Amino acid sequence: MLYQPDRSQYPDMGPDGKLDIDLSSGKYLKLWQGPQHPGITGNMSLELTVCGDEVVEGKVHVGYLHRGFEKLMERRSFIQCFPIVCRICVPEPDFNEYCYAAAVEELAGIEISERAKWIRTLILEMGRINSYMMYLGGQAGALGMGVIGQWTTYVRDLMLDRFEELTGARIYHMFIIPGGVRDDLPAGFEDRMEETLKEIEATLKDVQEVMFQNAVFKKRTKGIGYIDPSLVDSYGITGPNARAAGIAKDVRADQPYLVYPHLDFEPVTGKDSDIFTRSDVRRRDVIMSVDLVRQILSRMPKKDGPLMAKLPNVLHWKIPRGETYIRGECSRGEYGFYVVTDGSGYPRRVNVRGPSYTHAMSLLQRMIVNVNIADVASLMVSLHTYPPEIER
Amino acid sequence: MMLDVLSPFRAWKNLFRDPVTVIDPLNDRPGAARYRGFHQNDVDLCIGCGTCEAICQNAAIDMVPVKQLEAPGKDSGLRPKIDYGRCCWCALCVDVCMTGSLTMSNEYKWVESDPEKFRFIPGVDKKYWDDAELGYHRPEDYHLTPHTRAEMGEMEADERISNFDEIVYGYTREQAIIEADRCVSCGLCVATCPAHMSIPDYIAAIRDGDYEGGLKLLYETNPFSQVCGRVCTHRCETVCSAQHEGDPIAIRWLKRHITDNVPAEKYAEIIGGKEPDTGKKIAIIGAGPAGLTTAFDLAKMGHKVVVHEANSGPGGMARYGIPEYRMPYDVLDHEVSVIESLGVEIKYNTRIGKDIAMEELQKDYDAVLLSIGLHLGRSTRIIGTDNPAVAKAVDLLRDITNGKKVKVPETVVVIGGGNVAMDIARSVARLQKQTYGEVKLTVTALEDFDHFLADPEEVKESFEEGINILDARGPQEIVIDDKGKVTGLRTWKVKSIFDEDGRFNPSYDETDEIIHEGTLVIEAIGQMSDVSLLGEDLTEKLEWSRGRIVVDPDGRTNQEWLWAAGDCVHGPDIIHAVADGHRVAKSIDKHIGKAKAKSKK
Amino acid sequence: MRELYEKLKTRFPLGEFTDQRDNLGFITVDKDQLRPVLYHLRDHEGFSHLVLLTAVDWIEEDRFQLTYLLSNRTRSVDVGLRVMLDRGEPVMETIHDIWPTAATYQCELREMFGIDFPDSPGVMDDFILEGWDDLPPYRRDFDTKKYSDETYAHREGRVTHDPAEYMKKQLYPDEV
Structure with a gap:
């Protein structure tokens, strides 16, 4: 049976749509959650007004991570932007690299090599696995199951080793460069990747048994944090949050980019649209990504010719006036770069569209009402939000 | 439901598992083979062009002098110093490095108590990873600057051998764009060029399609740009940073491309403009690059210049020493006409010592320049x-x-x-x-x-x-x-x-x-020079060294009224002659500016 | 994409069209035509997903460009609507009643570009910049370098040399 809140003590809504909250009445309490929060969602804070154990109003505050990337890029040449975009998002930086590179290539009319596309896809799927691993640890951690985080952090670290040998760096890879990718797979990479994938699968099995087949977890997540499918469009909900509501939207399938047309997969969906379903969709998405990595490594064509397209001299690379939008399906939903060029050597404007922009702001503010404060962390994590996407 | 209660206890199976952590990470965890760790620089290979500094989006690199490396002419004498407080290890500096000297080791551990130590000159400040073999090196086939010189169209051998027509066609716009795009604007060429032509700037003008702006830049430093665009000894290209991993930029052909793309009749308007008349008069002996460059500068400064030329045409060694298939005469004539448009008077077939005496020049003019070439x-x-x-x-x-x-x-x-x-x-x-x-x-x-x-x-x-x-x-x-x-x-x-x-x-x-x-x-x-025109008296008075007149750094001889410039002083090199001309013009202007004019007009 | 543009053109006065890709086009729309076009696209053409709303500062042309990027999830095509605003008086109608998420975008645009969206919920709230009193920072005339130089201290002891100048001095020590 779902938890039924007692609404008798709720404040009235004024004619302007604002709640009439009188803090001096003693009925309400302002509670700040964050910006330092153990739920691994990065630095943002929730200004909660609670009545008893229940949230009557929640406001999301961001701004703790603002580095002004979009503006910084306006005074960097097209190649100089390449090392900074990945820093917009720590857990899954590669989408920034891909979207930026693809946008620049489209506007500059550069065609990249086939093998570079495969390697890019490989990296994006590796990054997705890592991002989900952080998520699973966070989701479990929000409900007090610290051990899951330890396990997923371990396998994430193994994947970081693969990233390190492939790209030369662990977190910020700076590998998907406009024009292609920096280098080919190192020798023996496939075998070591297979070992890592096996380890991930074993861990996923443990996670399944200890987290998902867990009476406490189910009790705390089933039926809670429901997103009505009708909200999906009006709130711009994408990725697992939408798929858990039964809406099979996945950019990889809808607008296949890179080599997704050559891979076999079905978007993972769920029905119940609650915290449990969203977690489960993501768990199954990892299984799919593991499979995709295997597909990519076995189907990747042999190297013929240079990986990198011929670039003009990057020190004074100018791109004609134009604008475009490049999107991809990251672990949290639709990730995209809107890039405007003006014929100069610098981007006129870059706008990063992260899925958290809508998930963590307008959607969360709406969903958080009526939620028990003990579930706030779990709910927030279940939307898989990364504040750096909001403020960039 | 029962299963849901029991299932979590499976976590206990890890109770006797060995830890997965690396026990001694400081020693047992080397970076991957292509790890982007601490920088290495082969300082002997490095030319100090500063392209790494230019591409660094963090402003982490300074170019600093390294005393023990100073060897004028070989490179800039500077080496990159990296501030690890700013570096983000993106390795764009490694990727763009013009010589391939800059690489990265796979080392990532460095402990210091003094933060200032984290600014260092790789390769100069000795570090334990200097000889590390693993680490990030730019992969093959991966270049951020194009390496191949744009092809220059020219006549085939059997077509050109029967005539004196100019051999090279000059770049087309497409070829010039390809070539101009390759320049990294390091400026080592500017430093090396005796006339310090603003090479990266005029190459940028080509990229922008601004030929008139480019021409203006050319003539600021070289009134023989059309000539130098064809026959310059192009020392600039011998230091070009692009030559280490590819072809040097065809600077000479690019210069010519600008001059080819401005209509002849527009030159005077773009280049011209002079100061008001000073009433001073200067005689120049020899209408070659050195003499006419001096004439060009002095005329712009408002002085009256008369050039005495023994031959029947202008250009000096550029005309009489270089065959027409390399240096077409009409180009040379146009070049000289631009100089004449500034009011410079050239008297042809006038041999000093025969048609007019040296003493007369000394008497009638405020200064005399000897630029007689090596005929x-x-x-x-x-x-x-x-x-x-x-x-x-x-x-x-x-x-x-x-x-x-x-x-x-x-x-x-x-x-x-x-x-x-x-x-x-x-x-x-x-x-x-x-x-x-x-x-x-x-x-x-x-x-x-x-x-x-x-x-x-x-x-x-x-x-x-x-x-x-x-x-x-x-x-x-x-x-x-x-x-x-x-x-x-x-x-x-x-x-x-x-x-x-x-x-x-x-x-x-x-x-x-x-x-x-x-x-x-x-x-x-x-x-060698034909110095017979000087006459015995003057020859005696002048100071000589190995058959050449000795001049001070400004080109003045030991006679206060006489300067000397060009091949006859420094040996054959057209761009040196031009640089000489500028130097001498400055010196003459400085000295006669003080003196009273010898004649009115 | 051109098909859609031609179809829309029979109903609305439209500006320039850019056919960027098979599945992406940009259409310039008049300020007061935006709402009807948005409604039409959402209700009749299946463009139910507001991907993003952002602005571009064309300071030389003295105008802001607002870009409303819409997606048709069924057909997987996107259309970007460009609305040009007078830079001197940057005010635009809110669309939060069509897409509630637009309120967040509009709040950010108000803060970062100084473009006002009257009646948008919380539009005057601080979004990221608490206590900011300078120019809206995403405007082109806000100089980040200058701001940072004035606000933060540079690390001492950093000196660089121009390779061309330094080499010139070595090669030609006599020149001034």
Whole structure:
């Protein structure tokens, strides 16, 4: 049976749509959650007004991570932007690299090599696995199951080793460069990747048994944090949050980019649209990504010719006036770069569209009402939000 | 439901599992083979071009002097110093490095208590990872700057050999864009060019399609830009940072491309503009690059300039020493007309000492400049060089320029391995082709091909034109038959050119002797100035060193009214002559500015 | 994409069209035509997903460009609507009643570009920049370098040299 809140003590809504909250009445309490929060969602804070154990109003505050990337890029040449975009998002930086590179290539009319596309896809799927691993640890951690985080952090670290040998760096890879990718797979990479994938699968099995087949977890997540499918469009909900509501939207399938047309997969969906379903969709998405990595490594064509397209001299690379939008399906939903060029050597404007922009702001503010404060962390994590996407 | 309660207990299976952590990460965890760790720099390979600094989006790199590396002319003498407080290890500096000297090791551990230590000069400040082999190196096939020079269209050998038409066509817009795009604007060329032409800036003007702006830049430093765009010795290209991993930028051709793309009638308007009249008068002897550059500058400063030229046309060595297929006369004439448009007066066929006396110039003008070039050929002085069938290259080149009917025999030998030797050989080859339908010409050079003096493209094109070039041959004697007719040249194989003390003192392998057949032998081993015009008195007063007039750094002789510039002071080099002209003009202006004008107008 | 543009053109006065890709086009729309076009696209053409709303500062042309990027999830095509605003008086009608998420975008645009969206919920709230009193920072005339130089201290002891100048001094020490 779902938890039924007692609404008798709720404040009235004024004619302007604002709640009439009188803090001096003693009925309400302002509670700040964050910006330092153990739920691994990065630095943002929730200004909660609670009545008893229940949230009557929640406001999301961001701004703790603002580095002004979009503006910084306006005074960097097209190649100089390449090392900074990945820093917009720590857990899954590669989408920034891909979207930026693809946008620049489209506007500059550069065609990249086939093998570079495969390697890019490989990296994006590796990054997705890592991002989900952080998520699973966070989701479990929000409900007090610290051990899951330890396990997923371990396998994430193994994947970081693969990233390190492939790209030369662990977190910020700076590998998907406009024009292609920096280098080919190192020798023996496939075998070591297979070992890592096996380890991930074993861990996923443990996670399944200890987290998902867990009476406490189910009790705390089933039926809670429901997103009505009708909200999906009006709130711009994408990725697992939408798929858990039964809406099979996945950019990889809808607008296949890179080599997704050559891979076999079905978007993972769920029905119940609650915290449990969203977690489960993501768990199954990892299984799919593991499979995709295997597909990519076995189907990747042999190297013929240079990986990198011929670039003009990057020190004074100018791109004609134009604008475009490049999107991809990251672990949290639709990730995209809107890039405007003006014929100069610098981007006129870059706008990063992260899925958290809508998930963590307008959607969360709406969903958080009526939620028990003990579930706030779990709910927030279940939307898989990364504040750096909001403020960039 | 029961399962849901029991299932989580499976976590206990890890109870006896070994930890997965690395026990000694400081020692047991090397970075991956291509890990982007701490920087390494092969400082001997590095040229200090600063391209790493230019691309660094974090402003983490400073270019700093490194004392022990200073060797003027080889590179900038600077090396990158990296601030690890700013570096993000993106490795764009490694990717763009023009020499491939900058790399990264796979080391990532560095502990210091002093934060200042984290600014260091890789390769100079010794570090434990300096010799690490693993780490990020730029992969093959991966370049952030294009390496291949844009092809220059030129006439095929059999098409060009029968005439004196200009060989190279000049870049098309497409070719020029490709070539201009390759420049990284490091400016080592600017430092090296004697006239310090603003090369990266005018190359940028080409990229932007702003030819008039480019022309303005060219003429700010070089009134012989059209000429230099064709025949400059282009020392800029010898230091070009692009040459280390690819071809040097074709700076000379790009310069020419700008001059080709501005209509001739627009030049004066773009370049012109002068200060008000000063009433001062300067005489210049010799209408070559040095003299006319001085004239150009002085005229712009508002002085009246009269140039006295012994020949019937302007250009000096550029006209009389360089064949038309390299330096078309109409281009030269246009160049000079721009200078004349500033009010410079050139008196042709006026030989000092004959048509007008040196003393007269000294008397009538506020200053006199001697820029008489090197119009006398040197001789090897081997036996037989006094024979009338032994000629000097400069004399023949001048005759050809003057349109004299130069009679060449069927077989010719040229002595010399420099550009003048190539010039005369290729000119004579053309005349042979026109007269006899075939080329029979041998060039004997003292140097071997590894140390050749002439430009490689000159040698290549000479071979294409059917000229036989023999390297490391030392001339011994002009072979003359009983009737006193020259039949050839006898040479020995050169063992070495300089002795142990580094003095010019060739030694030969006498067993390796060749007689090169030829009824005309041309000596092209160097030139000197014809200083007879100075007269005994003045010659006595002037200071001399190895046959050349000694001048101060500004080009002034020990006579306060007389300056000297160009090839006659510094040896053959057109761009040096131009630079000299600028320097002398500045000096003359400085000195006569104080003095009272000698004559009104 | 051109098909859609032609179809829309029969109903609305439209500006320039850019056919960027098979599945992406940009259409310039008049300020007061935006709402009807948005409604039409959402309700009749299936463009139900507001991907993003952002601005571009064309300072030389004295105008802001607002870009409303819409996606048709069924057909997987996107259309970007460009609305040009007078830079001197940057005010635009809110669309939060069509897409509630637009309120967040509009709040950010108000803060970062100084473009006002009257009646958008919380539009005057601080989004990221608490206590900011300078120019809206995403405007082109806000100089980040200058701001940072004035606000933060540079690390001492950093000196660089121009390779061209330094080399010139070594090669030609006599020149001034």
